[in-house]
Amino acid sequence: MAGFSCFMTIFTKHNRYCMKIVFLDAATMGNVSFEPFEALGDFVRYEHSTPEEARERVKDIEVLLINKVLVNKELIDSAPNLKLICIAATGVNNIDVEYAASKGIPVRNAVGYSTDSVVQSTYMHILSLVGGGQYFDNSVKSGSYSRSGMFTDPNWNWWELSGKTIGIIGLGNIGKKVAQIAEAFGMKVCYFSTSGTGHCKDYPSLPLEELLAVSDIVSIHAPLNERTLNLIGAKELAMMKPSAYLVNMGRGAIVVEQDLADAVDNGVIAGAGMDVFVTEPVPEDHPYLKMAHPERMRLAPHVAWASVEARQRLVGIMAENIKKGW
Numbered sequence: 001m002a003g004f005s006c007f008m009t010i011f012t013k014h015n016r017y018c019m020k021i022v023f024l025d026a027a028t029m030g031n032v033s034f035e036p037f038e039a040l041g042d043f044v045r046y047e048h049s050t051p052e053e054a055r056e057r058v059k060d061i062e063v064l065l066i067n068k069v070l071v072n073k074e075l076i077d078s079a080p081n082l083k084l085i086c087i088a089a090t091g092v093n094n095i096d097v098e099y100a101a102s103k104g105i106p107v108r109n110a111v112g113y114s115t116d117s118v119v120q121s122t123y124m125h126i127l128s129l130v131g132g133g134q135y136f137d138n139s140v141k142s143g144s145y146s147r148s149g150m151f152t153d154p155n156w157n158w159w160e161l162s163g164k165t166i167g168i169i170g171l172g173n174i175g176k177k178v179a180q181i182a183e184a185f186g187m188k189v190c191y192f193s194t195s196g197t198g199h200c201k202d203y204p205s206l207p208l209e210e211l212l213a214v215s216d217i218v219s220i221h222a223p224l225n226e227r228t229l230n231l232i233g234a235k236e237l238a239m240m241k242p243s244a245y246l247v248n249m250g251r252g253a254i255v256v257e258q259d260l261a262d263a264v265d266n267g268v269i270a271g272a273g274m275d276v277f278v279t280e281p282v283p284e285d286h287p288y289l290k291m292a293h294p295e296r297m298r299l300a301p302h303v304a305w306a307s308v309e310a311r312q313r314l315v316g317i318m319a320e321n322i323k324k325g326w
Contacts, residue, residue, distance in 0.1 A: 019062040020042045020061045021040060021041050022043075023065040023066070024046055024069045025046070025047070025049060025066060025068060026046060026047055026065075027048055030306065032311040036315050036319035040323070051070065051074075054069055054078075056078075059078060062083045062084065066088070071085060073096055073099050076103060083105060084322065084325075084326045087107065088314055090110060090111055091224070093224065095107055108321040108324070113310055116310070117304060117305055117307035118249050119178055120307070121300070122219055123178075126161075126217055131158045132156040134298075139156075161186065162187065165187065165216050166179070166189055166216065166217045167212065167218045167219070168189065168191040168218075168219050168221060169191070169211070169218065169250075170220065170221040170222030170250060171221075174221045178219055179191070179202070190214065190215070191204075193205055194228050196227075209236075212236055212240050213239050213240070217244065217245050223251065224254060228250070229253055230255075231254050232254060232259075233259045237263040242268065243270050244270060245271050248273070252280070257277070261287035265292045273299075273300075274298070275300045
């Protein structure tokens with residue numbers, strides 16, 4: 001901390017830190033302001049970085065900022081002056097944390113910045129699926145409604161959330177807020193603890209099989225680890241109600257993608273909303289893009305975390321992580 005105290009003194013006198021900060025994949029943050037980083041030192045941003053470019057760009061830096069860039073042994077060894085790694089995310093799956101620690105380099109993530117953003121996106125998918133938003137929008141825009149001669153379109157059966165059951169997989173901060181909003185809609189809430197510890201007493205903790213069987217909506221808000229990898233496949237989907245929907249806001253690999261595409265196409269479940277994928281961006285031959293019934297799916301390009309407010313909060317948290325020193 002003595003070195004950091006020196007930085008604080010320099011900051012006070014000159015309003016700048018004497019360190020070089022590099023963001024290797026700043027394009028992932030969109031048009032958010034990077035002023036908090038610029039105020040902390042010699043800040044350089046690169047929109048994208050290949051592995052080769054990344055190794056060249058970190059040679060003389062002290063602070064590394066990344067979102068999805070792979071930070072492995074090779075990259076860390078390319079930065080002999082590196083003192084801190086800050087990730088623009090909660091998860092650190094793409095960082096070799098153990099190797100960084102062996103070199104005395106702390107890794108700091110960002111917790112809680114996207115809770116409201118992800119919860120809102122969750123209900124965007126749920127309400128669109130349950131309420132038939134895509135169908136009704138097309139009914140008007142296609143001219144079908146104009147030609148019908150009726151004041152309404154009764155050809156799509158949509159249903160109310162009130163009285164239905166939502167099963168939440170992963171009841172962390174995001175899952176809890178999803179549960180609270182579900183209650184406001186008049187829904188029943190249950191959850192499955194992926195850690196095996198039913199820590200929340202506000203709602204019943206159920207085995208996965210039971211949760212899948214009783215839920216009208218299953219909403220995933222769990223991290224990806226050895227317990228959740230391929231957690232939902234053909235066997236689990238067959239346990240769900242044919243009228244039920246699956247929403248995944250956790251990580252793509254929690255769901256077996258081909259199995260889900262088949263289940264939705266074949267009417268095993270009514271539909272699904274996906275914000276995350278095993279490979280991002282999705283390849284053009286992805287199962288979700290080759291479905292016979294694409295109208296039963298709602299897809300978003302991993303943007304649930306990325307409201308304007310969430311991205312600005314994220315920059316602020318990362319800047320604070322830099323200020324904490326190492």
